[in-house]
Amino acid sequence: MEEKYIALLDSGVGGLALLYELIKIMPHEKYIYLGDNKNAPYGSRTQSDLLELSVKNTEELMRYGIKALVLACNTLSATVLHKLEYYARVKTFGVYPPAESCVMRGERTLLCATPLTAGKYTGIKGLDVLSLNELAKDVERKKFELSSIDLEWHLSRGNLIPGGSVPARYDTVILGCTHYEFIKSKFYDHFRPRRIISGCALTARMVKDFCSIGNKTKKVSKNQLIFAGECAYENRLFFETVVKGSFM
Numbered sequence: 001m002e003e004k005y006i007a008l009l010d011s012g013v014g015g016l017a018l019l020y021e022l023i024k025i026m027p028h029e030k031y032i033y034l035g036d037n038k039n040a041p042y043g044s045r046t047q048s049d050l051l052e053l054s055v056k057n058t059e060e061l062m063r064y065g066i067k068a069l070v071l072a073c074n075t076l077s078a079t080v081l082h083k084l085e086y087y088a089r090v091k092t093f094g095v096y097p098p099a100e101s102c103v104m105r106g107e108r109t110l111l112c113a114t115p116l117t118a119g120k121y122t123g124i125k126g127l128d129v130l131s132l133n134e135l136a137k138d139v140e141r142k143k144f145e146l147s148s149i150d151l152e153w154h155l156s157r158g159n160l161i162p163g164g165s166v167p168a169r170y171d172t173v174i175l176g177c178t179h180y181e182f183i184k185s186k187f188y189d190h191f192r193p194r195r196i197i198s199g200c201a202l203t204a205r206m207v208k209d210f211c212s213i214g215n216k217t218k219k220v221s222k223n224q225l226i227f228a229g230e231c232a233y234e235n236r237l238f239f240e241t242v243v244k245g246s247f248m
């Protein structure tokens with residue numbers, strides 16, 4: 001039977017955090033990753049813009065033969081997932097900030113996200129949402145080099161919903177943009193919450209459940225990865241570093 005790729009799509013390097021989770025639990029699958037950093041950041045674009053870009057990028061990924069599409073981007077997941085899945089006719093997964101469950105447990109919770117994602121999560125009672133306009137763009141540019149001072153700068157310009165100033169302490173801070181995973185420790189240093197979480201691990205488990213249905217036979221090949229589209233050379237290098245450093 002033909003082996004097909006699990007395809008991941010993000011505006012750039014952020015989705016590598018989700019790819020990391022997938023490879024951890026499914027090392028023998030084949031992955032293809034498209035980081036659309038030519039059009040990044042996504043978080044302040046219009047929804048129709050994002051739909052147009054993701055249709056184009058999904059078509060590119062489908063040329064390689066894919067069995068599932070993972071929108072490794074909270075912004076795309078919150079805005080275009082259903083339309084895109086309908087268009088592509090391929091099983092599509094998204095990544096979502098687990099905000100409601102934290103609030104329901106009575107945790108004092110802050111969601112940090114791009115403006116588009118933030119807009120989808122305002123109005124949840126008890127949830128503070130910090131909309132950060134340019135942080136993903138800066139992470140895309142600087143990656144691990146983004147300093148605590150840079151982060152402070154972005155946080156001070158963030159738009160806190162429902163308003164007021166950021167409370168002294170949160171139980172949980174949710175990283176609602178996959179790019180923020182690169183600077184998780186800096187978020188921790190700033191907020192000192194009990195825990196910092198994101199939706200990446202849960203999405204990876206859901207993809208695994210889906211793949212295991214048709215994957216009863218044991219795979220022997222090592223995971224393979226190809227890049228497509230506009231992924232910049234430095235990002236390929238970054239990915240190889242992650243893969244070689246952590247998994248091989």
Ligand code: DGL
Pocket residue numbers: 010011012014015040041042043044072073074075076114117136137176177178179
């Ligand atoms: N990494 C994406 C997300 O999770 C997109 C960030 C952006 O390009 O603005 O929202």
